[in-house]
Amino acid sequence: MSSPETTAETAHGHGDISTGMAAPSGSGDSNASATRITPGNALRPEDIALEVRTGLVKPTEDAAEYALRLGDDALILAQRLGHWISRAPELEEDVALGNIALDQLGHARSFLTYAGGAWEKSEDDLAYFRREHEFRSAHLFEQPNGDFAVTIARQFVVSYYQFELYRRLTESTDGTLAAIAAKAVKEVDYHRDHSAQWILRLAGGTDESRKRIIHALKLVWPYVGELFEDDALVTRLAEAGAAVVPSSIREDFDRLTGEVLTEAGLEVPEVPAAPGGGRRGQHSEHLGYILAEMQVLAREHPGASW
Amino acid sequence: MSDASNAPEVSTGSTTGPVVEPVETKTTGNAWGLWEVFVRSSRGLSHVHAGSLHAPDAAMALRNARDLYTRRNEGVSIWVVPADAIASSDPDSKGSFFESPQGKDYRHATYYTKSEGVKHL
Numbered sequence: 001m002s003s004p005e006t007t008a009e010t011a012h013g014h015g016d017i018s019t020g021m022a023a024p025s026g027s028g029d030s031n032a033s034a035t036r037i038t039p040g041n042a043l044r045p046e047d048i049a050l051e052v053r054t055g056l057v058k059p060t061e062d063a064a065e066y067a068l069r070l071g072d073d074a075l076i077l078a079q080r081l082g083h084w085i086s087r088a089p090e091l092e093e094d095v096a097l098g099n100i101a102l103d104q105l106g107h108a109r110s111f112l113t114y115a116g117g118a119w120e121k122s123e124d125d126l127a128y129f130r131r132e133h134e135f136r137s138a139h140l141f142e143q144p145n146g147d148f149a150v151t152i153a154r155q156f157v158v159s160y161y162q163f164e165l166y167r168r169l170t171e172s173t174d175g176t177l178a179a180i181a182a183k184a185v186k187e188v189d190y191h192r193d194h195s196a197q198w199i200l201r202l203a204g205g206t207d208e209s210r211k212r213i214i215h216a217l218k219l220v221w222p223y224v225g226e227l228f229e230d231d232a233l234v235t236r237l238a239e240a241g242a243a244v245v246p247s248s249i250r251e252d253f254d255r256l257t258g259e260v261l262t263e264a265g266l267e268v269p270e271v272p273a274a275p276g277g278g279r280r281g282q283h284s285e286h287l288g289y290i291l292a293e294m295q296v297l298a299r300e301h302p303g304a305s306w
Numbered sequence: 307m308s309d310a311s312n313a314p315e316v317s318t319g320s321t322t323g324p325v326v327e328p329v330e331t332k333t334t335g336n337a338w339g340l341w342e343v344f345v346r347s348s349r350g351l352s353h354v355h356a357g358s359l360h361a362p363d364a365a366m367a368l369r370n371a372r373d374l375y376t377r378r379n380e381g382v383s384i385w386v387v388p389a390d391a392i393a394s395s396d397p398d399s400k401g402s403f404f405e406s407p408q409g410k411d412y413r414h415a416t417y418y419t420k421s422e423g424v425k426h427l
Contacts, residue, residue, distance in 0.1 A: 040379050090338060092359050092370040099373050190372075197366060 043183045045109035045123065048176060052117035057176050064118030065136070065233055066243050067177065068126070069279060070165075071111030072137035075127060076287070077158060078105040079294050080145055089148055096194060100155070103187040110180040128298035132288050133281040139274060140223035142286045146216065149209070152198040153216035159191035160257050161227050164249040173241035196260045203264035214266065221269040226276030228253070340389040341367040343374075345381040353385050361386075 051057045059067060081101035088094035112123040140158065145151045166188055169181035202213035228250040237243030254268075261268060277283070297304070338360035344353035356375045361367035367386040376384065395403055411417040420427050 090360060092338075092361060092374065096370065096373045099377065194369065197369065201362065201366075 043110070043179050045106065045113050048110055048113045048180070049123070051176070052113060057114070057117065059114055059118045059174070059176070061118055062233060062237050063174050063177065063242055064115040066237055067111045067115035069136040069138075071108045071115060071126070072135050073141050073158075073162075074104040074111065075108035076135070076137045076141040076290060078102070078108055079290050080141070080143075081151070083145055084151065093148075097151070100191050100194065103184075103191070107180065107184045107187075110183070114176050114180065124298065128295045132283055132291055135281065135283065135287060135291070136279055137283075137287075138223070138226045138278040139276055139284055140220070140227060142278075142284060142290060143220065143223060144286060146219065147212060149202055149212035149216035150219055152195055152202065153213065153220040155191060156195040156199055156217075156257065156260070157220055157224055157227075159188055159195050160253055161249070162188045163192050164252050164256075165244055165246075168244040168249065171241075172243065177242065199260055199266070200264050203266050213264075214269075217261075217266065218269045218271055221271050222274040223276075225273040226278060229276065229279070231279060338362050341371070341386045342389050342392060343367075343371040344385040344387070345371075345375055346383040347381055349382065353383065356380075358389060 078101045081097050084097040085094060088097055109123050112126045116122055116126050143154055163185060166181040166185040170178050170185060172178040199213065202209040228246045230245055230247050234243050234245055238245045340358055341361050342358050343356045345356040346353045359370050359374055361370050364386060368384060371384045371386050
C-alpha cells in the first residue's frame with residue numbers, strides 16, 4: 001500500500017489532477033483559472049473505498065443489499081449504453097450517450113464499493129465475479145438497446161425513476177447512501193433533460209421517428225412496474241429512514257413523465273406488466289449475454305490491470 | 307527509440323506530392339447544422355471560441371456543447387451560434403484590414419509626453 005501524500009502540492013505537469021488517494025488540499029475549485037482544467041471536488045468511488053478500508057464506514061447487511069440493487073441497475077445500464085460508442089446517429093450523440101454511461105458507471109462503482117464493505121469484497125469482485133442469479137438489477141436495465149428510439153425510451157423511464165429515487169435518498173440516515181445520491185442526483189437530472197428533449201423531437205419529428213418512439217415506449221413500458229415494487233428489505237430499511245420505498249415515488253414519476261408525454265402528443269402505453277423478479281436474482285435471457293461480455297476479461301486474466 | 311532515418315517520408319504540405327482533393331461533403335436536407343461554441347471558463351472572463359459541433363436546433367446545440375466542451379470543468383457558461391450567422395473578415399485582405407494600424411504610434415498613450423502639472427499619470 002502506498003503512503004498517502006497528504007501534503008503533496010505538485011506544481012508541475014498535471015499535478016492539479018488528483019486521481020489517487022483522497023487529497024484534502026490542492027485539487028479544489030478555488031484553483032480554477034482561465035487556462036487550467038480541474039477535476040473539481042466531488043465524492044469519488046476511491047473516497048468511499050478508503051472509508052470502507054479504514055473502517056470509517058461499514059454498511060449493515062440490509063444497506064449493502066440495497067446498495068447492491070442500485071449499483072447493479074446503474075452497472076448494467078452503463079454496459080448497455082457503452083455499446084452505443086461509435087454507433088450513435090451522430091458523433092455528438094455518441095459522446096452524449098457515452099457521458100451518460102460513464103455517469104452511471106460512476107454511480108455503480110460508488111454503490112458497489114460501499115456494498116462490498118459488508119462482505120469484504122471490492123467493486124471489481126462484485127462486478128466481475130458474481131453470477132447471473134446474484135445480480136439484483138431490475139429487468140428494465142438489461143433490455144436491449146434496440147434502435148435509438150428504444151434507447152431513448154429506456155433512458156426516459158430510467159432517468160425519471162432514478163431522479164425521484166436519488167432526490168429522496170439524499171435524506172437517508174445512512175450517510176454514505178445519502179452522499180452517493182447527492183452526487184448522482186445532479187447527473188441524473190441532466191439525463192432526464194437529455195431523454196425528454198429527444199422524446200419531444202422524435203415525437204414531433206418525421207412520421208418515421210414518431211412511429212418509432214411510439215413503438216419504443218410500448219416495448220419499454222412493461223418493465224416500469226417492477227421499479228416501484230416494495231419488498232421486505234426496502235420496507236425494513238425505510239422504517240429506519242435509510243432507504244426510499246419504491247412505491248412512494250410512483251406518483252411523481254407518473255406525473256412528470258406524463259407531462260413530457262403530453263407535450264409530445266404521446267400517450268402512456270397500455271401494455272401488460274412483465275413479471276419482473278430482478279431484485280430476487282431472476283433475470284431475462286439478456287443479462288447472461290451482458291455479463292459474458294462484461295466479465296470475460298476479468299475472468300480470463302484475474303487481477304489484470306493496465 | 308525509433309530510428310529517424312528509417313521513418314517514412316511525411317508530406318509537409320508542399321505542392322510537389324500528389325494533391326488529394328478534399329471530398330465535398332454531401333449535405334442532405336436532413337443534415338444537422340453547424341454551430342460554433344463559445345465557453346466562459348469562469349466569472350469575469352470572456353467567452354472564448356472552443357470549437358464547433360452539429361445539432362438539429364439551438365437547445366440541442368447547447369446540450370451537445372455541454373457534453374463535448376465542458377467535460378473537464380472547463381466552463382460556467384456556454385454560447386452557441388449558428389456557424390452561418392457569423393460574418394468573418396476575408397483572410398485574403400489581411401493587408402488592407404489589419405496592417406494599417408502599424409506604425410501609428412499616436413494611437414497609443416505612450417506616444418504622448420506628459421503635460422506639466424498633471425498628477426496621477
